[in-house]
Amino acid sequence: MLDKAIPPRTLTLNAADNVAVAVDPVDAGVTAAGVTALKRIPRGHKLALSKIATGEPIRKFGQIIGFATVDIPPGEWVHEHNTGFHAFERDYAFCAEAKPEFVLPIEQQATFEGFRREGSGGRPGKAGTRNYVGILTSVNCSASAARFMAEEVKRSGLLADYPNVDGVIALTHGTGCGIDYNGESFEVLKRTTWGYACNPNMAAVLVVGLGCEGFQIKRMKDAYGVEESDVFRTLTIQETGGTKKAVAAGIEALKVMLPIANRAVRETVPASELMLALQCGGSDGYSGITANPALGKAVDLLVEHGGTAILSETPEIYGAEHLLTRRAATREVGEKLVGIIKWWEDYTARARMDMNNNPSPGNKAGGLTTILEKSLGAAAKGGTKTLAAVYHYAEQVKSKGFVYMDTPGYDPVSATGQVAGGANILAFTTGRGSAYGCKPTPSVKLATNTPMYLKQTDDMDINCGDVLDGVTLEEKGKEIFDYLLRIASGEHSKSEEMGYGDAEFVPWQIGATM
Known part of the structure; x- marks a missing residue:
């Protein structure tokens, strides 16, 4: 009876949003986020806060994640049965949010x-x-x-x-x-x-x-x-x-x-020698709320300590690239990223595929509906620092700070490119419980939600689900940063303890096999 008396938790991530995220399951007839649920909303999924007419944009994170395919009343479950995807113009605003980077003096670096x-x-x-x-x-x-x-x-x-x-x-x-x-x-x-x-x-x-x-x-x-x-x-x-x-x-x-x-x-070497590969796999509705932005805070710390972080998985930043072009150090850097996006649009069209094919069945079961929604959450891994450079797959990363490398979204192929680029440590967020290792580079697994963390404690290194319970993103980011330093110093991650990493070397095959 006590449980029934406690209203389910929801999150409205931006004042412009017309959906809220169900932190806890919301049963039909229960009031949450100011509306009454018309049907059961699974945890991690979305609840309409107001009427969304057919064709109108659906907004989460203050950004468009899709378009209503039917009229959606307040309290309705918002998911693939009533949400569609189509391309639309985005304002790239090149370099508008770029700023000089603060880097600690070498003697103050971790x-x-x-x-x-x-x-x-x-x-x-x-x-x-x-x-x-x-x-x-x-x-x-x-x-x-x-x-x-x-x-x-x-x-x-x-x-x-x-x-x-x-x-x-x-x-x-x-x-x-x-x-x-x-x-x-x-x-x-x-x-x-x-x-x-x-x-x-x-x-x-x-x-x-x-x-x-x-x-x-x-x-x-x-x-x-x-x-x-x-x-x-x-x-x-x-x-x-x-x-x-x-x-x-x-x-x-x-x-x-x-x-x-x-x-x-x-x-003893400074943290400026760390090159961190950023990955997410088996994402869910919490990824863009807990583990990914917390990892983004750790990335910001690493950059301040003179290190490098590589964001990748181009199909999984599709629809969020305009947030990265704003942070580009130069227009050339931003336009290089846009050129890569256009290459992918052509690449998938030639293969008779669609960029929105990316969310997997597991992603959707976890609450993600379109590639736009998935990408907006995935891009949060990159923190807030200026985008210093953009690289093609497996190119040697020579810039310090926050950089981007073009890779597929498929995690083994993507991480292979990052390690080839020089990454000597990797952080991997997951909401569904991806199992992954990356020899010769240690992989640290970050769980987006507590139930999965408790179920797969042998695989997960850090639980970011406690962000939903009041731990701040800054606190969690510091925890991640400190843990990465320990792993870099020789402590084994969970995937290393189990011996993962021999089978995950998967170079990207582009073009025809003759």
Whole structure:
């Protein structure tokens, strides 16, 4: 009886909104947010605050998230049965909200215990949060050989002699041949492979090929001026004399690399050496209210401490890009982002798809209705700082501060591009309970709501659902920032404890498979 006496909680996120979000389920006939629910409103879903006539915009976050497909009376459940999507003009207002960034002096910046990397052989000098030896492949045909090498090292117990090495990981993929080796497919795979090879979380790398594939290792080495060394080696199965001989040669190369990798020790480095990849997956109606804006507060802190944060997933900022162009450091930066949006509109049209296809069944069950609504919540991960630069997929990120990288919304493909760009730590928000890891980069999982956090405590690192109970976004952002520093210093995230991350290397395949 006491529970029935307590009215369900709702949130109206902006004075201009004509819907409220049900924090708790609202039963039919119950009054909430000043209206009486006409039917049951599930938690995380939307309740109409006033009449919305057919064709009129539906507003949440003070922004358009869709258009009424029928007359929607006050108290009605607002979801895909009465909400539609169509494109509309947005005011990009380039640079209108850009401002000079405040960055703390180096002596006042937070620190973490990381691995200093000396630049050599074309590899840039950076700081890592992990110390892996990686086996990369140029083509799917060499994937098994790479796995055989990693499995043999693990089975042999060799790693016991190298306590400073986090592991030997085989990161394999399903492409590398049947592609236009003079076109975009080759260029993207080249950038991705080299980006992983020089990610600061990699102490040393062996690249394994078949030999006759479209993606030729030599072309990649020539493009980046890479030379063979004790921390960067290559081989092909055909040149070595077959799979068994290639595996044996690979293991011998790893035996040379491991003692060198083991020499690395953690030392105190400033937080300005952190490059944080931002991801959200299995989003729900709380994502844009709790975990994403809380992560945005952590991003603002990181930028103030001189670090870098990468927002991505272009299909999931579609409809919110006008909020980012306002923050662009220059008009050129803003227009580059708009150009990428237009490329995606054409890309999906050619594939006979629609940008609004993005919200998944799980997203919709969690309360999200259109890509516009999903994007507005997703963009909140990027905080409030000036957008310093925009990068294409897997390009090396060289700017400090808040930046954008074009990637698909599919999390493994998106994160692969960010890690190739240099990300040495990753934060991943989820409302439905996405399970994900990202070797060689540690992944921190942020739950958007308490029930899911309690149900999947083995997967989730931080509960952001308590924002709905009174914890401020600033407090939660500080908690996230401090936790990221601990993970960067060597504490394992939940996904690392369970061993996630070997299967999540998924380079973006653009174009036809021939």
